[in-house]
Structure formats: C-alpha cells, structure tokens
Amino acid sequence: MSEHHEPSHRSMRLIGRATAACLLLFALAYGLVATAIDYAFASDPLGPRVFPLGLAAMLALLSVWYFFSPGPAEGYPSGRLLLRVLGIPLVMLAAVALFEPAGFLVSTFVLTFGTALIFGAPPFKALLGAVGQAVLWWFVFSYVLEVYLPAGALFGH
Amino acid sequence: MNLDYLWHGFAVALTTQNLIIGFIGCFVGTLVGALPAIGPINGIALLLPIAYTMGLPAESTMILLAAIYCGAEYGGRISSILLNVPGDAGAVMTAMDGYPMAKQGRAGEALAISGISSFFGGIFGTIGLALFAPILSGLAIGFGPAEYFVLMVFAFATLGSMVGSQPAKTLIGCAIGLVLATVGLDPTSGAYRFTFDQPELSEGIEFVVLVIGLFSISEALIILENEGRGITVIRELGRMTARMSDLVKCTGATMRASVIGFIVGVLPGTGASVSSAISYTTEKRLSDTEGTFGKGDVRGLAAPEAANNATACGAFVPMLTLGVPGSGTTAVMLGALMLYNIQPGPMLLTERPEIVGGLVASMFVGNFILLALNLPLVQIFARVLTVPNWLLVPGILVLSVVGVYSTNSSIFSVFLMMGIGMVGWLLRKAGFDMAPIILGFVLGQITEVNLRNALAISGGDVSILFSSTICIVLWILAAAVAILPAYLARRARRRALQAA
Numbered sequence: 001m002s003e004h005h006e007p008s009h010r011s012m013r014l015i016g017r018a019t020a021a022c023l024l025l026f027a028l029a030y031g032l033v034a035t036a037i038d039y040a041f042a043s044d045p046l047g048p049r050v051f052p053l054g055l056a057a058m059l060a061l062l063s064v065w066y067f068f069s070p071g072p073a074e075g076y077p078s079g080r081l082l083l084r085v086l087g088i089p090l091v092m093l094a095a096v097a098l099f100e101p102a103g104f105l106v107s108t109f110v111l112t113f114g115t116a117l118i119f120g121a122p123p124f125k126a127l128l129g130a131v132g133q134a135v136l137w138w139f140v141f142s143y144v145l146e147v148y149l150p151a152g153a154l155f156g157h
Numbered sequence: 158m159n160l161d162y163l164w165h166g167f168a169v170a171l172t173t174q175n176l177i178i179g180f181i182g183c184f185v186g187t188l189v190g191a192l193p194a195i196g197p198i199n200g201i202a203l204l205l206p207i208a209y210t211m212g213l214p215a216e217s218t219m220i221l222l223a224a225i226y227c228g229a230e231y232g233g234r235i236s237s238i239l240l241n242v243p244g245d246a247g248a249v250m251t252a253m254d255g256y257p258m259a260k261q262g263r264a265g266e267a268l269a270i271s272g273i274s275s276f277f278g279g280i281f282g283t284i285g286l287a288l289f290a291p292i293l294s295g296l297a298i299g300f301g302p303a304e305y306f307v308l309m310v311f312a313f314a315t316l317g318s319m320v321g322s323q324p325a326k327t328l329i330g331c332a333i334g335l336v337l338a339t340v341g342l343d344p345t346s347g348a349y350r351f352t353f354d355q356p357e358l359s360e361g362i363e364f365v366v367l368v369i370g371l372f373s374i375s376e377a378l379i380i381l382e383n384e385g386r387g388i389t390v391i392r393e394l395g396r397m398t399a400r401m402s403d404l405v406k407c408t409g410a411t412m413r414a415s416v417i418g419f420i421v422g423v424l425p426g427t428g429a430s431v432s433s434a435i436s437y438t439t440e441k442r443l444s445d446t447e448g449t450f451g452k453g454d455v456r457g458l459a460a461p462e463a464a465n466n467a468t469a470c471g472a473f474v475p476m477l478t479l480g481v482p483g484s485g486t487t488a489v490m491l492g493a494l495m496l497y498n499i500q501p502g503p504m505l506l507t508e509r510p511e512i513v514g515g516l517v518a519s520m521f522v523g524n525f526i527l528l529a530l531n532l533p534l535v536q537i538f539a540r541v542l543t544v545p546n547w548l549l550v551p552g553i554l555v556l557s558v559v560g561v562y563s564t565n566s567s568i569f570s571v572f573l574m575m576g577i578g579m580v581g582w583l584l585r586k587a588g589f590d591m592a593p594i595i596l597g598f599v600l601g602q603i604t605e606v607n608l609r610n611a612l613a614i615s616g617g618d619v620s621i622l623f624s625s626t627i628c629i630v631l632w633i634l635a636a637a638v639a640i641l642p643a644y645l646a647r648r649a650r651r652r653a654l655q656a657a
Contacts, residue, residue, distance in 0.1 A: 019587040023329060030336060030351075039348035044609040045617035048343040048350060051605045055339065059332040066325040073588040077382050085378050088554075089579055092374075096558060096571050104559075111558070112551035119381060121547035129548050137555050147210050147563045 016070020024063040031056030087118045103152015104141075108134040162506060163287050166514020170522055175220050178213070179519050182221040183526045186228020191538045193236045195553065196245040197229035197486050198592075199376060202368040203553070205493050206560035209365075215497040216515040222490050223473070223516050224523045227279060230429065230469045231527050234271045234462055235538050238264060239391045247429025247465030250437040250653070254450065254457035261453055265397035268539075270455050271462040272531040273399060274411045278463030279524040281415035282422065282470025286477075287517050289423065290506060294478035297503035302610035303621045305502075307631040309604040312481040312596070314635035315424075327593050330584075334597020335604070337362050344602075345609055357569040364492040365564050366574045367598055371591045373557045374578025377550050379585065384546060394536065407459035410440045418464030422471020424638070428484045431649060432468040433461035438652040450656065470520060477513050478503060482599065485592030492599045 034052035042048060077085055091114030099107040113130035121129065141147040169175060182204075189200035201222050208218045233248030238255035251271060258267040300308065313331055340351045341361025352358040414436035421432035440460040441450045450457045475481045480501035482488035494501050499509060506513045531538075561574045581591060615621035622628060 015587050019584070033351060037343075037348055037350050039343070039346045042346040042348075044345055044613035046609045046612055048346045048348040051608065052336070052339050052350065055332060055335050059329065059336065062325060062329045062332060066329060069325060071323045071326065071588060074586045076586050081382060085381055088378055088381065089374075089575060092554065092558075092575055096568065096575065099558070099562070099571070100568055107558075108555055111554055115377075115551040115554060116547040119384070119545075119547035119550060121545070126547065130551070133548075133551060133555065137552075137559070141559060141563075145207060145211055147207065147559065148566065149559065149562075 011075060012073045013070050015073045015075060017067055019073075020063045020067035020070065023066070024060055027056050027059035027063060030059070084118050088115055091115055091118065100150050101152065104149040105134050105138055106152060108137055159291060160287065162291070162510040162514040163517055164514075165510055166516070166518035167521075169216055169511050169515035170220065170518035175217055175515070175519065176522070178217050178221045179224045179523050180526055182224025183228040183523055183530055186225035187232035187235075187527065187530055187538055188228075188541060189225065190229030190232020190244045190248075191235040191541055192232075192544075192549070193240065193242045193244050193542075195376065197226050198368075198372050198489055199553070200225045200229060201486060201489050201493075202365070202372050203556045203560055205368075205489070205496070206365045206564045207556075209493075209496055210563040215494065215499055215509075216512045218493060218497070219490065219512055219516050220519040222493060223520055224526075226486050226490070227466065227469055227520060227523055228527055228530075230279070230466045231272065231275045231531050232538065233465070234275065235268065235535065236542055238267045238271065239539055239542060245429075247433055247468065248461075249430060250433040250461035251458060251465075253437065253461075253656075254452070254454050257451070257453035258455075258458065259391045262393055262395045263453070264391050265394040265535075266399055266403070267455075267458055268394070268535045269397060269399040269532060270403055270407065271458050272528065272535065273404065274407060274414075274459035274463040275466045275531070276524055276528040277411050278415045278418055278466035279470060279527070280521070281412075281463075282419045282467035283517065283520045283524065285419045285423075285467070286470045286473050286520070289474050290478050290513060290517065293474060294503040294506045297479055298507075300503060300627065301625075302607040302614065304625060304627045304631065305607040306604060306611055307622060307628045307635070308479060308481065309600050309607065311631050311635040311638070312600055314639040315481075323588060326587075326589050330589055330591070330593030331597040334594040334599075335601045336597075337367065337594075338598045338601025339605070344606065355569075357567060357573075362573070362598075363561075363564065363570060364496055364598070366561055366570050367577055368489055368492065368595060369557045369561055370574040370577030371581040371594060373553055374575060375582035375585055375591070377553055378578075378582045380546055380550055394539070397535070403455045407456050410436075410444065410456040410460040411463040413439060413443075414460040414463040415467045418467030419471040421464070422468035423474045428472070429465035429468040431645070432464040434649040434653045435645075436460045436464035438649060438656055441656050473516070473520075476501070477505060477516070480505070480603070482596060485590075485595055488592065488595045488599050492595070495599065 031053055034049055034056055037049050039048050091111060095107045095111035098110060109130050112133045113126055116126035116129055117123065141149055185200055185204065189195045189197060204221060204225065208221055229245055230247055233244035234251045234255065236242050236244040237248040237251040238259050241252050241256040243249045243252055255267045255271060340358055342359055343350055349359060417436045417439065418432040421435065437457060437460050440456050444456055472484050472487045476487040476491055480491065482491045491501050558571055561570050585591065611621050
C-alpha cells in the first residue's frame with residue numbers, strides 16, 4: 001500500500017505530456033511510412049495512402065490537444081511494486097519462448113509458478129497451484145475442448 | 158411487424174447444443190461478473206478464440222458471448238453487495254443500498270431481490286430488442302457507401318460520451334484503433350501497408366490478439382497493483398429469499414428502471430454505468446420520502462439492477478441492426494462476427510436470421526437460466542470471491558496465451574499480444590479507456606472501404622457525403638450524440654454524488 005500514492009497534479013500533467021509526445025512521434029512515423037506505401041494501381045480516387053495519411057494528421061492534431069490539456073491520469077507504480085509489475089511480462093516472455101520448444105506443460109508451469117510468486121503466494125502453495133493448473137488446463141484443452149497445443153520435446157510429439 | 162426471425166431463432170436457441178452453450182455462458186458470465194478483477198469484456202475476449210477454434214458455428218458463438226455478457230450484469234451485483242466493490246461498471250450503484258443491507262445481515266435478501274429485478278430488467282430489455290431490431294434494420298436497408306461512411310462517423314461521435322470527461326483521450330483511442338486496422342493487405346489496391354515485410358502481418362493484426370492484449374494482459378498488471386487494498390467479504394448471508402412485501406415495494410422502481418435502462422442501452426455510447434445512475438437518482442427523487450436511500454432501501458437496490466440488465470439487452474439493438482456497437486462489450490461481439498467473415502449491418506437480419514433470431518431467443522432463455530443460477534446457487538458464486546489472485550491471475554494468463562495461440566498456431570501472435578498488452582497498460586495508467594481502441598479497430602476497415610467506394614462512385618467529389626437526406630440526418634445526429642450524452646452523464650453523476 002505504501003508504494004501506491006495518488007499521483008500529484010504535477011506528475012499527472014507530466015505523464016500526460018510524455019504520453020502525448022510519444023503519440024505525436026508515433027503519428028509522424030506512421031504518416032512517414034504511409035507516404036511510402038507502394039502500389040501499382042488503385043480503382044478508386046483515394047488509393048491506399050490517403051486514408052492512413054488522414055489518420056496520421058488526425059492523431060497528430062489530437063496529440064497536440066492532449067499535450068496542452070493532459071487531464072487526470074492514474075500514475076505509474078514505483079519502487080518494489082514497479083519491479084513486481086514488470087516481472088509479469090518477463091515471466092510471460094520466458095514462458096512463451098518455452099511454449100513451442102518445451103511444450104505446453106512446462107511453459108504453463110513456468111507462467112503460473114512465476115506469476116503466483118509475484119502475487120505473493122507462499123512458494124509451496126505456488127508450486128502446488130502451478131502443477132495443478134498445468135495439468136488441469138492441459139486436460140481441459142486437449143481432451144474437453146480439443147484445442148491443439150504443442151506437447152514439446154519432453155513429452156514426445 | 159414481422160417476427161418470423163424470432164420464431165426461427167427459438168428453434169436455433171432450443172437445440173441441445175445451444176442450450177448447453179447458453180448455460181455455460183450464463184455460468185461463466187455470472188462468475189466473471191462477480192469477480193471484481195475481471196469484467197465482461199475479459200470473459201468474452203478469453204472465450205471467443207476457444208469457441209472459434211472449437212469450430213462452433215457463428216450463431217452458437219454469439220449465443221455463448223451474449224450469455225456471458227448478460228450473466229456478467231447479474232454477477233456484478235454479488236461483489237457490490239458482499240464486498241462494496243462493484244464487479245463491473247454497471248454495478249456501481251448497486252452497492253449504494255446493497256452493501257448497507259448486507260451490513261445489516263440481510264445480504265441474502267439483497268442478493269435475492271437484486272436477482273429478481275435483474276431478471277425483470279433482462280426480460281424487458283430482450284422484448285424491446287426483439288421488437289426494435291426489425292424496425293431499425295428496415296430503416297437502414299437503403300444505405301449506400303456514402304450513408305455507411307456517415308453512419309461510421311456517427312458511431313465515432315457517440316464515443317465522446319463513452320469516456321465523457323476526457324474527449325481528447327477517447328478520440329485518440331479511437332484513432333489508434335483506426336491506425337491498427339490499416340495494417341495488412343489493402344483490399345482495394347492489393348498494396349501491403351505497414352507490414353514491414355512480416356508475413357504474419359499481411360492479413361492484418363488479428364482481432365483476438367488486440368482484444369486479449371488490451372484487456373486481459375493489462376488487467377493482470379492492474380490487479381497486481383491494486384492488491385491488498387483492504388477488502389473484506391461479508392460472510393453472513395442471512396435469509397436467502399426475498400420478502401413478498403419488499404418485492405411489491407420494488408415493483409414500480411423495477412419497471413421504471415427497465416424502461417430507462419433499455420432506452421439508454423439503445424443510444425450508442427451510453428452504457429450500464431449511465432443507466433444505473435440515472436435510474437437510481439430517478440427513484441431517489443420519486444420515492445425517497447423518508448430518507449432511507451443509501452441506508453439499505455430495497456428500491457435503491459432493485460432500480461440499478463433492473464436498469465443495467467435492460468441496458469445490456471438494449472445495447473444489442475444498434476449492434477445487430479446497424480453494425481454500430483454501443484459499448485466496448487458489443488464492439489468485441491461485432492469483432493467476433495467479423496472473425497466469422499459475417500458483415501454486420503442492416504442486411505444481417507434478412508441474410509442471417511438464424512444469428513439475430515438465435516441470439517435474441519437465447520437471451521430470453523438465458524434470463525431464465527440466470528434467474529435459476531442466481532437464486533439458489535448464489536452462495537457458490539459468493540464463495541468464488543475468496544479465490545486468491547495468485548491462483549486467478551495465472552489462470553487468466555494461461556487462457557490468454559492459449560486463446561491467441563489456438564486461433565492460428567503462431568507464436569508471433571502471442572508475442573504481439575504481449576506487446577499490445579504492455580502498451581495498453583501504459584495507456585490505461587495515463588487515463589485512457591481501451592473500449593474506443595477496440596471500436597476504432599472494428600469499424601476501421603468498414604469506414605475506409607465505404608469512404609473510398611463512395612468517392613469512387615462520385616469520381617472524387619466529396620459532396621456525395623452530404624447528398625442524401627439520410628446522410629444529412631446522420632450528420633445532425635452525429636453532432637447531437639457527440640454533445641448530449643456527455644452532458645446527461647455529467648448531470649447524472651452530479652446527482653448521484655449528491656444522493657450519496
């Protein structure tokens with residue numbers, strides 16, 4: 001709890017402006033790529049470039065509006081909480097990288113065990129929960145719903 | 158009025174397979190509604206790819222998703238009453254009188270009364286949907302590309318009210334959605350746009366990847382941040398049935414709220430949060446002569462529950478008849494139709510009556526299932542509230558990964574989903590709502606194609622967009638809805654604050 005402060009008016013404005021600046025850059029980059037769309041023939045007067053260019057202009061204008069009136073924001077976490085929040089995509093990254101080579105069971109174990117620990121589960125409970133979830137979901141997807149999942153090298157093909 | 162589609166729909170909805178699917182949807186819907194962590198969009202987003210991969214026909218998938226949506230409106234009240242934390246946006250007002258009742262040891266009664274008023278709201282809304290759908294789609298049958306384009310402008314204009322107080326962010330979200338929709342092969346010229354020579358992007362960004370990334374992944378991070386904010390579950394439920402005298406007392410409130418809820422649902426852009434607030438304040442003004450509202454008055458509990466269920470049904474009217482979603486949830490359902498290569502719009506009712514009819518009929522059946530599920534089984538759902546997040550969130554993440562992977566067996570899509578999820582989280586923390594992004598994405602291609610077709614017909618003359626009466630009416634309506642609901646929502650919110 002102590003790590004989660006309500007953001008101050010100033011920091012909300014800063015978050016708003018930074019987001020607006022990123023969006024403006026994105027709009028410019030998108031517009032730039034749009035000018036280079038390659039096409040031989042279009043059956044309509046607009047062609048494939050005009051609509052994206054219009055969108056780029058619209059997004060750029062809206063970003064400028066947002067920059068000057070940022071409005072309320074929730075604010076980002078900091079300290080240990082931020083590390084925990086960022087831990088989730090990292091665990092997911094590892095699990096997804098393992099998904100095809102090591103198979104569904106291993107990957108799901110990594111994902112559920114890792115996130116359960118980040119959520120503060122006691123290690124032994126997290127372990128039990130992760131093994132249970134891996135087996136349960138494997139059963140549900142493979143036998144009940146008949147969804148194809150990679151078995152991975154460990155469990156044959 | 159021709160209601161043949163509805164009788165045909167009952168034949169579809171009452172097949173054994175669709176009854177089972179409807180039951181599963183109602184159960185899952187009540188569950189995701191009850192859990193404060195996940196809302197109806199998450200439930201729909203996670204089950205959509207699985208239904209699609211299992212090869213369910215389009216009408217069965219729509220029945221499943223609609224059952225989840227309606228079920229979530231029932232389920233949302235459980236956590237409002239027992240935790241004082243609304244399970245979804247439509248259940249915010251339910252806590253006003255529901256939680257005080259629970260604190261007085263009348264939680265069971267509160268759950269029963271709100272379950273019954275939810276049922277009346279839901280049935281009323283479904284009758285309204287069944288009657289309105291043919292009328293509205295009949296009006297829209299003469300639409301050409303120019304009318305369609307202006308209709309899409311109208312749809313975007315309604316967005317201003319979805320996140321009323323911050324129009325810049327809403328419109329930016331919408332623009333981001335439109336931008337993402339331009340990725341992939343341009344159907345008119347055959348040009349590849351924004352694919353960066355990645356074969357996985359040549360068909361565009363998949364809808365499932367975007368929805369699951371924006372909602373489920375970012376939600377998991379937000380649940381982690383909000384953990385440990387001192388929530389206590391009320392475990393003493395007390396008497397589990399409603400008193401007859403209480404039910405009689407709420408009759409008027411339930412009926413008025415059902416009408417308000419349905420009308421608000423039909424208006425695009427205004428959702429259950431608005432209708433439940435309006436109906437609560439209306440009842441308070443009409444009936445609160447003894448100052449009991451906010452202290453556990455049954456009428457203050459019945460009104461918002463009837464309203465939010467009627468709204469969920471009303472929101473299907475513009476989605477099924479015009480192809481214009483009125484809320485984030487109906488936008489996802491529209492995307493689900495497109496996953497099946499079904500073009501939503503006024504022709505849907507004539508071309509695919511089994512989908513529209515099956516959906517409407519299944520909502521009649523679904524409300525009875527939900528009433529049965531929510532009266533005797535409510536204790537089971539109440540117990541679900543105690544499932545710890547460390548067990549729940551990993552489960553959501555597994556479903557997200559499998560859902561995305563299963564639609565095309567591509568690990569690239571899973572990584573893309575994660576990237577989108579992180580960006581979604583950053584945007585949510587900056588105060589953005591995700592629904593406009595989904596809406597922009599779902600309507601992006603239809604908007605562009607119709608604009609280009611209209612201009613191809615006129616030889617590049619933009620006056621075609623203002624040439625017909627329908628176009629002009631739609632332009633005027635667009636201007637009106639951009640301003641009006643934002644004003645009404647602000648007024649309702651101010652009243653609600655005064656009421657509290």
